[in-house]
Amino acid sequence: MADSGTAAEGKAAPALAGGEAVGDELKDDTPGVSGEVMLVNTDSFEECNHDLDTQFSGGEDGPDSPLRKVQREQENELVGGMGNVSLAEEEGKQGSEGSGEAVAAAAADDSEEECVDEEYLHSPEWIQKEKHVFILSESGKPIYTRYGKEDRLVTLFGLMQALVSFVADSEDVIRCIVAGDHKFVFLVKSPMILVGVSHSVASIPQLIMQLTYVHNQIVSVLTGSALTRMFEKRRNYDFRHLLGGTERLLDNLLNMLDSHPSFLLGGVQCLPLATATRDTITQTIIQYCSKIKNLVFGLIICQNQLISLVRMKKFLLHPADLHLLFNLVNATESLKTSENWMPICLPKFDPNGYLYGHVSYLADDCEACLLLLSVDREQFFTLSEAKQKIVDRLRRHHCLEGINTAIRTSAYTVGAVGAPELRHFLYKSKTTAQFTCPEYTAPYNTPEQQRQLFGLYQQLHHRVHSVSRPLKMVYMVMDTHTLLGWVTKEFELYATLEPLVTKHNAIVYINKLLRWIKNEENKLFILSSPTF
Amino acid sequence: MDRKMYRKVDMKVVMLGQMSCGKTSLVERFIYKRFNSQYQATIGAAFGACCVTVQGCEVCVGLWDTAGSERYNAMSPLYYRGAKAAVICYDITDDESVERAKFWANEIQLHEEECRVYLCGTKLDLVLQDPKARQVDLHDMLDYAETINGRLFETSSKTGENVQELFNTIVQDYVGDPKTDLSAPQDSSFRLHTQRIREKCC
Ligand SMILES: Nc1nc2c(ncn2[C@@H]2O[C@H](COP(=O)(O)OP(=O)(O)OP(=O)(O)O)[C@@H](O)[C@H]2O)c(=O)[nH]1
Ligand SMILES: [Mg+2]
Numbered sequence: 001m002a003d004s005g006t007a008a009e010g011k012a013a014p015a016l017a018g019g020e021a022v023g024d025e026l027k028d029d030t031p032g033v034s035g036e037v038m039l040v041n042t043d044s045f046e047e048c049n050h051d052l053d054t055q056f057s058g059g060e061d062g063p064d065s066p067l068r069k070v071q072r073e074q075e076n077e078l079v080g081g082m083g084n085v086s087l088a089e090e091e092g093k094q095g096s097e098g099s100g101e102a103v104a105a106a107a108a109d110d111s112e113e114e115c116v117d118e119e120y121l122h123s124p125e126w127i128q129k130e131k132h133v134f135i136l137s138e139s140g141k142p143i144y145t146r147y148g149k150e151d152r153l154v155t156l157f158g159l160m161q162a163l164v165s166f167v168a169d170s171e172d173v174i175r176c177i178v179a180g181d182h183k184f185v186f187l188v189k190s191p192m193i194l195v196g197v198s199h200s201v202a203s204i205p206q207l208i209m210q211l212t213y214v215h216n217q218i219v220s221v222l223t224g225s226a227l228t229r230m231f232e233k234r235r236n237y238d239f240r241h242l243l244g245g246t247e248r249l250l251d252n253l254l255n256m257l258d259s260h261p262s263f264l265l266g267g268v269q270c271l272p273l274a275t276a277t278r279d280t281i282t283q284t285i286i287q288y289c290s291k292i293k294n295l296v297f298g299l300i301i302c303q304n305q306l307i308s309l310v311r312m313k314k315f316l317l318h319p320a321d322l323h324l325l326f327n328l329v330n331a332t333e334s335l336k337t338s339e340n341w342m343p344i345c346l347p348k349f350d351p352n353g354y355l356y357g358h359v360s361y362l363a364d365d366c367e368a369c370l371l372l373l374s375v376d377r378e379q380f381f382t383l384s385e386a387k388q389k390i391v392d393r394l395r396r397h398h399c400l401e402g403i404n405t406a407i408r409t410s411a412y413t414v415g416a417v418g419a420p421e422l423r424h425f426l427y428k429s430k431t432t433a434q435f436t437c438p439e440y441t442a443p444y445n446t447p448e449q450q451r452q453l454f455g456l457y458q459q460l461h462h463r464v465h466s467v468s469r470p471l472k473m474v475y476m477v478m479d480t481h482t483l484l485g486w487v488t489k490e491f492e493l494y495a496t497l498e499p500l501v502t503k504h505n506a507i508v509y510i511n512k513l514l515r516w517i518k519n520e521e522n523k524l525f526i527l528s529s530p531t532f
Numbered sequence: 533m534d535r536k537m538y539r540k541v542d543m544k545v546v547m548l549g550q551m552s553c554g555k556t557s558l559v560e561r562f563i564y565k566r567f568n569s570q571y572q573a574t575i576g577a578a579f580g581a582c583c584v585t586v587q588g589c590e591v592c593v594g595l596w597d598t599a600g601s602e603r604y605n606a607m608s609p610l611y612y613r614g615a616k617a618a619v620i621c622y623d624i625t626d627d628e629s630v631e632r633a634k635f636w637a638n639e640i641q642l643h644e645e646e647c648r649v650y651l652c653g654t655k656l657d658l659v660l661q662d663p664k665a666r667q668v669d670l671h672d673m674l675d676y677a678e679t680i681n682g683r684l685f686e687t688s689s690k691t692g693e694n695v696q697e698l699f700n701t702i703v704q705d706y707v708g709d710p711k712t713d714l715s716a717p718q719d720s721s722f723r724l725h726t727q728r729i730r731e732k733c734c
């Protein structure tokens with residue numbers, strides 16, 4: 001394996017000539033660059049990683065934006081209400097999901113109760129899972145495990161709690177333990193502890209970022225202030241009562257984290273759509289929503305891709321929050337058949353308060369989902385009416401067909417680029433926090449091969465974002481593939497090529513790729529930033 | 533398909549009860565005549581509507597299917613405020629679910645005088661299949677229903693048993709009530725679109 005670090009200096013084609021200067025030269029034709037921002041653009045992974053767990057105010061102009069104030073009033077009410085949940089009543093009546101099947105299962109559990117932890121710890125299948133995630137309270141109470149049942153892992157949870165508090169005793173925070181090819185990462189987020197155990201190629205910062213996402217998901221369901229409040233009331237509180245039904249969201253999120261590049265890149269993928277269609281959709285949302293007070297975001301998404309996003313002036317949406325919305329829609333099949341009204345906390349927007357979401361699919365014959373997020377929880381019927389008008393207009397203008405066609409046909413393969421030895425790539429436009437990538441094609445046909453490719457991207461990503469030695473460019477020639485990672489001010493590019501490609505050709509292909517993306521940029525990215 | 537039709541919701545009904553006791557399934561059976569054995573906890577609440585004709589009167593029922601999880605407690609007044617009927621569900625194969633049903637019955641009586649209470653024991657099919665599965669005694673619940681001046685049904689969303697009867701009764705009681713003025717729906721903000729529902733039900 002020839003690892004040439006910052007390779008491809010000077011001599012190559014102008015576009016790929018080396019570092020910052022190139023970025024400047026390229027500026028005008030760098031694909032997907034836009035001065036109009038609708039998503040918070042997180043600059044690099046480290047920042048993103050740091051940024052993920054610091055609160056983002058949502059406003060363009062500081063934390064004390066008008067909306068927060070509006071919100072604050074309403075929140076007091078709700079959070080106050082949360083406090084009223086009668087704790088005593090809940091003690092000791094856990095897991096009462098009493099469907100027929102569940103009852104039967106519970107009966108079976110009883111008989112096996114004695115062989116708690118050991119049973120899992122002796123199960124090779126359980127142990128060999130690539131990535132475990134555990135969540136416990138600071139006092140060691142089980143909250144969630146990705147595999148198995150959390151209340152059967154009491155000893156293990158106790159051990160994790162002991163490790164955390166042992167290190168905390170010396171006024172330090174445990175971050176990770178590496179044992180062989182296993183990494184144990186810890187994220188202590190009072191009142192919770194999150195633990196990841198992985199033997200995948202994901203790096204420690206990447207794993208911590210994943211745990212941060214998991215934590216954000218929980219905050220999204222409960223709000224940060226409710227979490228703290230519950231805990232102040234009773235240190236031994238069993239969170240599972242409040243999290244009931246959330247396991248599904250966590251499970252789904254963890255599966256996406258292991259396979260979807262959006263989290264790794266801190267970016268959002270848009271459904272490729274003709275500009276005219278996208279504009280009509282956006283205009284329609286604006287037309288029927290701009291007069292609705294307190295509406296903060298209106299967006300249409302499908303299959304983890306963004307179709308349109310309209311926002312209240314002054315407020316940006318953070319990609320990490322958008323990912324949680326994707327996850328919510330993705331994991332909740334039942335949204336397809338009903339009109340829903342739900343409290344949603346967007347942790348980067350405001351970790352301590354809820355927005356209220358009118359969530360519904362556009363129509364029986366259209367797979368896209370409309371989310372209208374408001375600070376006013378009394379607004380359901382207003383939003384319901386707006387939704388109907390939006391759908392009617394989209395139908396009149398054939399946008400539903402447009403969306404359906406795009407869902408069926410807009411994915412492209414790397415063949416479209418016309419760079420024969422290029423196998424696959426991820427391209428992130430940093431200014432817009434959006435990315436694009438082709439569908440998997442040979443040699444990435446099976447889920448296993450795709451997983452391996454994702455692992456390569458994780459490694460490449462780790463190399464260019466390494467804290468001790470960040471690189472602008474990585475070029476690695478290996479037995480089975482050639483890898484290229486390239487980071488400039490405007491973009492991040494990760495690509496795999498044939499193993500025998502010459503460096504010269506690789507450069508030609510990459511430049512061709514950049515030109516191709518530039519040509520397609522209006523379809524692949526949303527470069528404007530519409531507001532109500 | 534493009535035919536637009538807004539009509540008023542004549543009657544607001546709210547579904548309440550412990551997590552996974554079968555509220556969503558009951559609504560699905562009533563509106564869409566179908567059943568799904570896979571459990572997906574409701575998040576927040578889902579709104580649906582269905583028109584029922586009783587005694588020559590067509591009443592459009594707007595149904596709030598709330599989530600059972602206690603983290604949504606603070607939001608529940610939003611859904612039951614102004615409701616004409618509350619369907620308070622418990623799972624007859626799970627005695628713990630009764631506690632929660634009683635909690636809701638109290639809550640409704642306290643805050644919504646106009647709202648009638650319909651207790652609904654769900655998953656009747658499981659008990660018919662295996663009598664030992666029953667954990668909640670029918671007569672106990674009938675007695676309880678009497679004390680709160682409510683009605684009681686036992687239903688199965690899987691087979692559909694008693695589901696239509698439950699909702700027909702709810703609408704009949706409403707229409708038959710001298711206080712009800714059908715010509716002037718209470719709340720004009722309850723406009724909604726029923727085209728989709730019309731195709732699927734009734
Ligand atoms: N056999 C049988 N199973 C039922 C019946 N009603 C509901 N279930 C099952 O019970 C589980 C929970 O049903 P849901 O209707 O989703 O419960 P819910 O009350 O809406 O739950 P939350 O949304 O969490 O409050 C599902 O697996 C259903 O299939 C029934 O009449 N018979
Ligand atoms: Mg439900």
